[in-house]
Amino acid sequence: MELIKPKTMPGVMELLPNEQIAFQNMLDVIRRGYERFGFLPLETPVMEYSNILLTKSGGETERQVYFVQSSGSLKQGRDPELAMRFDLTVPTARFVAEHERKLVFPFRRYQIQRVYRGETAQRGRFREFYQCDVDVIGKDKLSLHYDAEIPSVIYHVFSELNVGKFTIHINNRKLLSGFFAALGVEDPERQTLIMREVDKIDKRGRDYVVETLTGEHFGMEADKVHRIMDFIAMEAESNRAVLDRVAALGIDHPLFQTGLEELSQVVETIEALGVPESHLKLNLSIARGLDYYTGTVYETFLDDHLKIGSVCSGGRYENLAGYYTSSKLPGVGISIGATRLFYQLCAAGIIQAGKSTIQALVTQMDADLSKEYLNLTAELRQGGVNTILYAEKGKFGKQLRYADRAGIRFAVIMGRDELDQNLVTVKDLIASDQFQVPRDRAAAAILERIQSSN
Amino acid sequence: MELIKPKTMPGVMELLPNEQIAFQNMLDVIRRGYERFGFLPLETPVMEYSNILLTKSGGETERQVYFVQSSGSLKQGRDPELAMRFDLTVPTARFVAEHERKLVFPFRRYQIQRVYRGETAQRGRFREFYQCDVDVIGKDKLSLHYDAEIPSVIYHVFSELNVGKFTIHINNRKLLSGFFAALGVEDPERQTLIMREVDKIDKRGRDYVVETLTGEHFGMEADKVHRIMDFIAMEAESNRAVLDRVAALGIDHPLFQTGLEELSQVVETIEALGVPESHLKLNLSIARGLDYYTGTVYETFLDDHLKIGSVCSGGRYENLAGYYTSSKLPGVGISIGATRLFYQLCAAGIIQAGKSTIQALVTQMDADLSKEYLNLTAELRQGGVNTILYAEKGKFGKQLRYADRAGIRFAVIMGRDELDQNLVTVKDLIASDQFQVPRDRAAAAILERIQSSN
Numbered sequence: 001m002e003l004i005k006p007k008t009m010p011g012v013m014e015l016l017p018n019e020q021i022a023f024q025n026m027l028d029v030i031r032r033g034y035e036r037f038g039f040l041p042l043e044t045p046v047m048e049y050s051n052i053l054l055t056k057s058g059g060e061t062e063r064q065v066y067f068v069q070s071s072g073s074l075k076q077g078r079d080p081e082l083a084m085r086f087d088l089t090v091p092t093a094r095f096v097a098e099h100e101r102k103l104v105f106p107f108r109r110y111q112i113q114r115v116y117r118g119e120t121a122q123r124g125r126f127r128e129f130y131q132c133d134v135d136v137i138g139k140d141k142l143s144l145h146y147d148a149e150i151p152s153v154i155y156h157v158f159s160e161l162n163v164g165k166f167t168i169h170i171n172n173r174k175l176l177s178g179f180f181a182a183l184g185v186e187d188p189e190r191q192t193l194i195m196r197e198v199d200k201i202d203k204r205g206r207d208y209v210v211e212t213l214t215g216e217h218f219g220m221e222a223d224k225v226h227r228i229m230d231f232i233a234m235e236a237e238s239n240r241a242v243l244d245r246v247a248a249l250g251i252d253h254p255l256f257q258t259g260l261e262e263l264s265q266v267v268e269t270i271e272a273l274g275v276p277e278s279h280l281k282l283n284l285s286i287a288r289g290l291d292y293y294t295g296t297v298y299e300t301f302l303d304d305h306l307k308i309g310s311v312c313s314g315g316r317y318e319n320l321a322g323y324y325t326s327s328k329l330p331g332v333g334i335s336i337g338a339t340r341l342f343y344q345l346c347a348a349g350i351i352q353a354g355k356s357t358i359q360a361l362v363t364q365m366d367a368d369l370s371k372e373y374l375n376l377t378a379e380l381r382q383g384g385v386n387t388i389l390y391a392e393k394g395k396f397g398k399q400l401r402y403a404d405r406a407g408i409r410f411a412v413i414m415g416r417d418e419l420d421q422n423l424v425t426v427k428d429l430i431a432s433d434q435f436q437v438p439r440d441r442a443a444a445a446i447l448e449r450i451q452s453s454n
Numbered sequence: 455m456e457l458i459k460p461k462t463m464p465g466v467m468e469l470l471p472n473e474q475i476a477f478q479n480m481l482d483v484i485r486r487g488y489e490r491f492g493f494l495p496l497e498t499p500v501m502e503y504s505n506i507l508l509t510k511s512g513g514e515t516e517r518q519v520y521f522v523q524s525s526g527s528l529k530q531g532r533d534p535e536l537a538m539r540f541d542l543t544v545p546t547a548r549f550v551a552e553h554e555r556k557l558v559f560p561f562r563r564y565q566i567q568r569v570y571r572g573e574t575a576q577r578g579r580f581r582e583f584y585q586c587d588v589d590v591i592g593k594d595k596l597s598l599h600y601d602a603e604i605p606s607v608i609y610h611v612f613s614e615l616n617v618g619k620f621t622i623h624i625n626n627r628k629l630l631s632g633f634f635a636a637l638g639v640e641d642p643e644r645q646t647l648i649m650r651e652v653d654k655i656d657k658r659g660r661d662y663v664v665e666t667l668t669g670e671h672f673g674m675e676a677d678k679v680h681r682i683m684d685f686i687a688m689e690a691e692s693n694r695a696v697l698d699r700v701a702a703l704g705i706d707h708p709l710f711q712t713g714l715e716e717l718s719q720v721v722e723t724i725e726a727l728g729v730p731e732s733h734l735k736l737n738l739s740i741a742r743g744l745d746y747y748t749g750t751v752y753e754t755f756l757d758d759h760l761k762i763g764s765v766c767s768g769g770r771y772e773n774l775a776g777y778y779t780s781s782k783l784p785g786v787g788i789s790i791g792a793t794r795l796f797y798q799l800c801a802a803g804i805i806q807a808g809k810s811t812i813q814a815l816v817t818q819m820d821a822d823l824s825k826e827y828l829n830l831t832a833e834l835r836q837g838g839v840n841t842i843l844y845a846e847k848g849k850f851g852k853q854l855r856y857a858d859r860a861g862i863r864f865a866v867i868m869g870r871d872e873l874d875q876n877l878v879t880v881k882d883l884i885a886s887d888q889f890q891v892p893r894d895r896a897a898a899a900i901l902e903r904i905q906s907s908n
Contacts, residue, residue, distance in 0.1 A: 004506055006552040006778040008499055009536060014549070016556055017494035017563065024495050036835050038812045038842030040471035041478050045462055045582050046500065046568065047520075052458055066501075066522050068538070070572030074521055080528070082463060082520075095468070098460040102470055104860055108842070109471065114500065118524030128499050145845035156835070272825050274832035324460040358492045371726050378728035381490050381610070388492030388562070391599035406558055 011119060011127030013339050018407055019353040023342050026161065026351070027112060030132045030336060033157035034110035037149065039134045042109040044091035046116075050083040052094055055323040064117045084116040088133045088335070089320075096137055097324035105139035106146065112338075126339050135333030137320055142330045144262060147296040147316055148269030150334055154300055154312055155275045157336075163350050165303040166311075168275070169283035172263040172296050173315070175246070176287055178256025179231055183224050194218065195287045198228060232285035239267050239282040246284070259295075266296055294318045298334055308344045312336045356407035359386040360426075360446055363399045365415050372419055376412065376439070383443020387412075404429050410446050414439070465573060465581030467793050472861055473807040477796050480615065480805070481566060484586045484790060487611035488564035491603065493588045496563040498545035500570075504537040506548055509777040518571045538570040542587045542789070543774075550591055551778035559593040560600065566792075580793050589787030591774055596784045598716060601750040601770055602723030604788055608754055608766055609729045611790070617804050619757040620765075622729070623737035626717040627747050627769070629700070630738065632710025633685055637678050648672065649741045652682060686739035693721050693736040700738070713749075720750055748772045752788055762798045766790045810861035813840040814880075814900055817853045819869050826873055830866065830893070837897020841866075858883050864900050868893075 008014055015023055035041075047068050054065065067080035085091050088111045096107060112132045119125050134153060136146040151168045158166045180191045197212050206229060212218065213225045231249075236242045243264050251257075263282070270280060288297045295316035302308055314334030321329050345351040362377045364370060373389055380387040388408075390399045403411045411427040418424055424442045427434040428449065437445045462468055469477055489495075501522050508519065521534035539545050542565045550561060566586045573579050588607060590600040605622045612620045634645045648667065655663050660683060666672065667679045685703075690696045697718050705711075717736070724734060742751045749770035756762060768788030775783050799805040816831045818824060827843055834841040842862075844853045857865045865881040872878060878896045881888040882903060891899045 001776070003779065004509060004777050006506065006548040006775070007503070008548075008552075009501060009503065012499040012501075014498055016553060017496065020495045020497060035811045035840050036838075038840060040811060041474045042471065043474060044468055045466040046570075047463060047466075047582070049461070049463060052460065055458060065525050066536075067525060067528055068520050068522055069534070071519050071521060072572065074534070080523070084522070094460040094462075098462075099470060104856070106846070116500075118526065128501070143845050145843070152832070269828060272828035272832070274829070274836065321460070322455070323458050325457065357489045357494060374723060374726035375728070378606070378726070382728065384490075386490050386492060389599070391597050392560070402558070 009127065010121035011125060013126060013129070013343060016353070018356060019346075021355065021357055022346075022351055022353045023338075026342055027130065027132070027338060029160045030157055030338065031110070031112055033153060033160055034112075034132070034134050036156060037134075037153040039108045039110035039153075042092065042095065042111045043113060044085070044088070044095055044111070046084055046114070047082045048085055048091060048094065050081060052324070053083045053085065053090055055090075064119060066116045066118050085113075086117050087115050088113060088131050089135075092133070092135065092137075093321035093329075094324055096329060097321040097327075100139075100325060100327060105137065106142060107137045108134070109137075110134045114339075124340065124343060126343075129337060129339035132336040132338050133333060135320075135331050137329050137331040140328050140330075142332065144265055145269060146332050147262070147266045148273055150296075150298060150314065150332055151270050151280060152273040152275050154298070154334060155279055158300065158312070163302060163345060164305075165279075167279055167281050167301055167303055168312075169281050169286055169299045169301065169310075170263070170267070170270075170296065171283055171286040172259040172266075173287065173293050174255050174259030174295060175263060175284065176232070176259070178253045178259050179228070179251065182251045182253040182256055183227065185220075185224075192287075194220075194228070198232065198285070199287075201229065234284050239277060239280060242282045242284075243267065262295060288313060288315055292317055296332065305344075305348050305350075308341075308348070311341050354407050355409075357386055358388055358406065358408045359450065360388075360410040360412050361399070361403040361406075361408045362387060362389045362412045362414075363396060363403075364390055365396055365413055369414070369416070369419060372414065376414060376424065376442075379439070380412065380443050380446070383447070385410075385443045385446050400427070400429075409450075412442065412446075463581065464575035465579060467580060467583070467797060470807070472810060473800075475809065475811050476800075476805055476807045477792075480796055481584065481586070481792060483614045484611055484792065485564070485566055487607060487614055488566075488586070488588050490610065491588075491607040493562045493564035493607075496546065496549065496565045497567060498539070498542075498549055498565070500538055500568070501536040502539055502545060502548065504535060506778070507537045507539065507544055509544075518573060520570050520572050539567075540571050541569050542567060542585050543589075546587070546589065546591075547775035547783075548778055550783060551775040551781075554593075554779060554781060559591065560596060561591045562588070563591075564588045568793075578794065578797060580797075583791060583793035586790040586792050587787060589774075589785050591783050591785040594782050594784075596786065598719055598750075599723060600786050601716070601720045602727055604750075604752060604768065604786055605724050605734060606727040606729050608752070608788060609733055612754065612766070617756060617799060618759075619733075621733055621735050621755055621757055622766075623735050623740055623753045623755065623764075624717070624721070624724075625737055625740040625751050626713040626720075626749055627741065627751055628709050628713030628749060629717060630686075630713070630741055632707045632713050633682070633705065636705045636707040636710055637681065639678075646741075648674075648682070652686065652739070653741075655683065688738050693731060693734060696736045696738075697721065716749060742767060742769055746771055750786065759798075759802050759804075762795075762802070765795050808861050809863075811840055812842055812860065812862045813904065814842075814864040814866050815853070815857040815860075815862045816841060816843045816866045816868075817850060817857075818844055819850055819867055823868070823870070823873060826868065830868060830878065830896075833893070834866065834897050834900070837901070839864075839897045839900050854881070854883075863904075866896060866900075 066084040068082040069080045114128055115131050119127055154168050201209050210225050213220045214222050286297050286299055293315035297315035299310035300312035316332040319328055320331045362373050364373050377387055377389040409430050413425040422439045423436050424439050425436050520538040522536040523534045568582055569585050573581055608622050651666050664679050667674045668676050740751050740753055747769035751769035753764035754766035766788055770786040773782055774785045816827050818827050831843040863884050867879040876893045877890050878893050879890050
């Protein structure tokens with residue numbers, strides 16, 4: 001029989017077990033964090049009806065969608081009725097609209113699932129990847145309180161992820177939009193186009209941006225361009241001081257004033273929720289696609305790895321599910337792209353695979369005692385230790401090397417003498433020491449060691 | 455704008471948050487159990503290349519497959535190159551063959567992911583559903599030890615799932631096949647066809663089966679038919695006694711003898727691994743599709759809900775990945791169909807949704823203290839309690855009703871007097887009592903209550 005070469009499509013992240021354990025650990029930290037802040041779990045099907053999924057899409061989105069057809073439908077030459085979700089926002093919108101009457105608002109949900117994009121494959125771009133979203137969705141209205149909850153959950157999760165110092169950047173889109181409007185640029189689309197040019201300041205320099213915006217295509221006055229660039233670059237010794245400087249500009253456009261008030265209140269609430277100023281930065285340049293977000297916006301950066309870009313972004317939106325319901329459903333949320341984040345943290349050496357979920361290996365020192373080793377294995381499992389028995393034939397040294405290579409921390413050893421005295425020897429391959437313990441205390445002793453080294 | 459009716463396709467299980475919590479709890483128990491027994495996590499992409507996925511498939515399987523195409527590929531009128539996995543076995547086979555040299559054998563893996571089948575939609579049948587698999591895969595050979603590990607993990611997981619009394623049924627396919635061969639029925643396909651008829655005994659009765667098998671189509675001697683039916687119905691006061699009775703039949707066909715020896719050894723090892731005889735039943739009638747499994751086979755039944763059928767099945771197979779590698783990879787494993795199981799346990803009233811992952815609601819008794827309530831919320835979260843703040847305006851009674859309706863167990867109350875004395879009142883909505891506690895002890899007190907009622 002001719003063999004088929006086993007391989008996956010490009011653009012997916014498939015991990016070896018010890019890598020998967022590290023990744024699963026990341027997802028678990030995120031999930032525990034989301035639950036700690038009172039978000040409830042939601043899972044939606046990977047497929048949605050195409051007409052529901054693609055309402056929002058322009059051509060750009062549609063090109064990146066995977067369509068799904070059963071073999072029957074395909075043979076009949078029908079158009080695909082189903083497509084795979086490309087984010088978690090649209091399925092959540094559909095879910096909330098569909099079950100509106102059964103949900104308690106504000107509805108706090110988290111969703112940790114894979115999404116799909118038919119991207120051209122290239123390094124670091126994924127066609128299948130995890131998104132980890134939290135959102136709070138209100139009915140008719142939603143208190144600004146929730147705009148402050150979001151950075152507090154980000155702060156908690158990234159602290160727990162243990163990926164070094166990070167900073168949450170926060171802004172309010174109304175402030176930016178009001179500032180533009182006060183300068184006479186009212187059209188949101190024009191605002192977006194200008195912001196897109198302004199964003200190039202880091203890469204191309206200020207002169208380049210001024211030249212573009214004062215040039216033929218944009219035709220802006222140089223004075224206004226400089227005022228925009230000074231505004232978004234505004235910094236001070238504290239977030240409070242930045243807000244004071246913004247207030248001191250004396251711009252009395254109503255949208256600008258609303259933005260300033262919202263941002264002040266949100267920053268104050270974030271502090272009361274325990275996020276230290278060291279991890280929160282008011283950044284007036286953040287816009288995040290001026291079309292979708294309408295108020296508070298967030299980005300999060302790892303201070304020692306700025307090149308990675310924002311690792312957690314989101315914001316406040318006016319209406320979640322306008323395509324599916326006439327109810328007004330304002331919300332605020334963020335998303336962590338966990339697959340890309342994991343990939344980048346590994347590349348940067350911040351995450352290392354290695355530790356197994358298996359905590360103990362029961363060795364077979366004496367082939368005559370095999371039934372005792374089975375019992376011992378069962379006892380350790382019963383006592384809460386993730387355990388395997390070395391069931392193949394092999395010299396004792398080989399058994400220990402197996403544990404070491406597999407990343408299993410404890411080797412449990414019991415010879416004839418120990419059996420008679422009701423003792424076992426536990427070898428700690430990380431601490432490189434070993435100790436004897438009464439057999440019925442072995443599980444507890446191992447768990448204590450694990451506990452105390454966490 | 456015309457609204458689009460929000461709905462999912464039929465045949466998917468989408469849950470409301472409190473149902474999802476119950477389901478997630480089930481998946482967590484399964485995962486913890488699999489890890490306790492030393493299985494390592496694996497996740498594979500939802501899509502595979504069609505030519506890799508569909509090697510095994512006859513027409514039956516192929517009809518049930520979902521094919522996937524990006525919009526670009528679709529427009530060009532190409533045939534779909536990708537398809538969605540219909541089980542976890544084929545992706546695991548592909549994975550093991552692809553990464554053979556990087557894996558340590560025996561390779562123990564668990565996989566908890568969704569699979570897809572383009573089934574005709576009907577009640578209780580799912581097009582998208584979770585499978586929770588464990589397998590041990592050996593290289594060239596695999597010790598019978600692992601055939602015994604599998605029932606021990608089933609025993610642990612179903613005990614933890616808390617779904618009432620269950621029984622693991624075990625058999626060895628060689629025993630059955632050897633018995634047929636000793637009767638002169640050597641052809642495996644004919645064996646399968648006969649077994650399929652014999653399986654109807656519960657529904658149609660013994661006479662019906664005898665009539666069919668002695669009839670024109672099968673043309674078997676009545677004596678042989680009765681011997682088969684007596685054999686598979688064999689029972690005794692213990693598993694050991696059944697094995698003795700089987701041995702006493704004096705059938706000296708080599709396959710039969712091997713089956714008997716294997717089964718004896720596996721049953722003995724299962725006992726040494728701590729599975730009580732009350733939960734393990736030697737059932738000589740279990741065949742599980744005579745084509746794939748070649749040795750030990752398992753089925754698991756909930757004693758009080760036999761109608762549900764087997765909730766966890768599997769067995770030993772000769773070679774996992776013959777399509778992708780010339781290495782011989784024997785294995786043994788089982789699968790829990792978690793979506794269907796959850797659906798049926800809910801229908802049978804064994805699982806009830808209700809409890810929230812949110813453990814505490816901080817109420818706002820005094821609007822002047824809102825900043826203190828923010829601090830208190832942060833303190834409880836910091837202390838490890840899943841907490842939300844009631845951030846909307848609302849009378850105190852309404853706040854308590856919210857907690858009750860949302861399934862949140864503890865309401866945390868702090869008035870002006872309590873603030874001054876550094877106290878909070880904790881109302882336990884399940885125990886229907888309340889207690890006062892120093893503010894900095896509130897989180898610990900809540901966690902202790904939760905702990906002690908688990």
